[in-house]
Amino acid sequence: MATISTFDMFKVGVGPSSSHTLGPWRIVQRFLAELRAAGYADKVTGFRFELLGSLALTGRGHATDKAVCLAMLGEQPETVAVDSIEAKLTWLRGSKEVEIDGRTVVFDPARDIVFLRNERHPGHANAIRCIAEVGTDTFVRTYFSIGGGFISRDDEVEGLSSDARALPTYPVYHAKDLLRYCSESGLSVSEVVRANERCWHSDQDIRARSLQIWNTMRESTRRGCRIEGVLPGGLGVHRRAPALLRDIVPDLQREDIERLIRTIRAADLKFEDLIRVVSCFAIAVNEENAAMGRVVTAPTNGAAGVIPAVMMYRACFGPQPITDEEVERFLLTAGQIGALFKQNATISAAMGGCQAEIGVSSAMAAAGLCELRGGSPGQVLMAAEIAMEHHLGMTCDPVGGLVQVPCIERNAMGAIKAIAACTIAEQSDPAQARVSLDEVIEAMWDTAREMNERYKETSLGGLAVKLAVTVGLAEC
Numbered sequence: 001m002a003t004i005s006t007f008d009m010f011k012v013g014v015g016p017s018s019s020h021t022l023g024p025w026r027i028v029q030r031f032l033a034e035l036r037a038a039g040y041a042d043k044v045t046g047f048r049f050e051l052l053g054s055l056a057l058t059g060r061g062h063a064t065d066k067a068v069c070l071a072m073l074g075e076q077p078e079t080v081a082v083d084s085i086e087a088k089l090t091w092l093r094g095s096k097e098v099e100i101d102g103r104t105v106v107f108d109p110a111r112d113i114v115f116l117r118n119e120r121h122p123g124h125a126n127a128i129r130c131i132a133e134v135g136t137d138t139f140v141r142t143y144f145s146i147g148g149g150f151i152s153r154d155d156e157v158e159g160l161s162s163d164a165r166a167l168p169t170y171p172v173y174h175a176k177d178l179l180r181y182c183s184e185s186g187l188s189v190s191e192v193v194r195a196n197e198r199c200w201h202s203d204q205d206i207r208a209r210s211l212q213i214w215n216t217m218r219e220s221t222r223r224g225c226r227i228e229g230v231l232p233g234g235l236g237v238h239r240r241a242p243a244l245l246r247d248i249v250p251d252l253q254r255e256d257i258e259r260l261i262r263t264i265r266a267a268d269l270k271f272e273d274l275i276r277v278v279s280c281f282a283i284a285v286n287e288e289n290a291a292m293g294r295v296v297t298a299p300t301n302g303a304a305g306v307i308p309a310v311m312m313y314r315a316c317f318g319p320q321p322i323t324d325e326e327v328e329r330f331l332l333t334a335g336q337i338g339a340l341f342k343q344n345a346t347i348s349a350a351m352g353g354c355q356a357e358i359g360v361s362s363a364m365a366a367a368g369l370c371e372l373r374g375g376s377p378g379q380v381l382m383a384a385e386i387a388m389e390h391h392l393g394m395t396c397d398p399v400g401g402l403v404q405v406p407c408i409e410r411n412a413m414g415a416i417k418a419i420a421a422c423t424i425a426e427q428s429d430p431a432q433a434r435v436s437l438d439e440v441i442e443a444m445w446d447t448a449r450e451m452n453e454r455y456k457e458t459s460l461g462g463l464a465v466k467l468a469v470t471v472g473l474a475e476c
């Protein structure tokens, strides 16, 4: 089984989808690296990328073709200037060429990226066949985008690729392992996870990575709380986060995230205003995601708003402003919960529907919050279990193949459920719980396997079909 670091679960990238944007971006980068390693980089004369399964069905709305283009232009998802993306894509569409190791190679996105809507790879719902023409021969590799920006090649066993790590101090495959280590060592959940991370990273690195994730989350929140207008894609969805905050935080005070937090901390808010503020944060991040802004996969892009919203809730409504140490503990705990779902079920909507995205992010956030509020290890795991229990069976049916409806509001729901799950767990005795986290993960995976393919990020069922008729979206 794979050894997964917290920092694998939180990847800095651009929206709108980790499996359909970030994963394909990484796939093309890996393909080019393998092409070079095979000694073909100076012989290549053309490329073709064939998108199969869910990538073909919702790839346009999820910007899969744009991700392929950006990777071919040599851009990195962590560093590309998000405001320059459209200009870069326009240039490529006009020039129809890319540079590979100093050589110009023809690449016409309209011709060389192909959406094979009727072909599904037997190995995974998200597959890309990458083809390079090298003289009279071809160099062909097929890869899977397996959720959360993780990728694998079709001939690899998932999690056993060449980047597999050494075994950590406390190998955690199931929630019961984590609970046993905590009970034997007297450590909290985040301390056990930190001990494992120390096998791969220095303390300084763990802190720096945690703060980089938090800063990226805060910046996407800040931008989303200010930017108004209509989201791209043709569905006519208006950005709503700024309006949700309007009478609570004046626009000028939203320029600086610390000022925004101080203003909310000083306000005497009613319960419904608190719900509004948390919903605003979740919606702000996911509107940024839908606009191809920079966000953190948590564990995916579609669900990128849940964890920032719950962390901002803690920052705005906790007993004192959130500290760097608390940020680290939250992320270590949440990351471990996400890893349990990845190892034993899925974090890919194309494999398991929205329960695998919003459900998992809600479980991660509930556990992280419970850890900061002093929950015992049993209560932390119980918080995650409760959050997932009430997302079981949730389908993925994005309208128009875009990550907007129902995705953006779903982040708000996931965040609120996470806070409720944490609150229930910290008032409960885990010894009396009837369902364990391991059992709910198993139930989620069983549900995923039995779910109709129409509800797994294909836009062929549910709201996607209803609204395709209403708003005339031919692509659905």
Ligand code: SF4
Pocket: 302, 303, 349, 353, 354, 355, 357, 358, 395, 396, 397, 398, 402, 403, 404, 405, 406, 407, 408, 410, 457
């Ligand atoms: S419906 Fe859920 S799983 Fe599907 S794209 Fe939207 S957020 Fe992701």
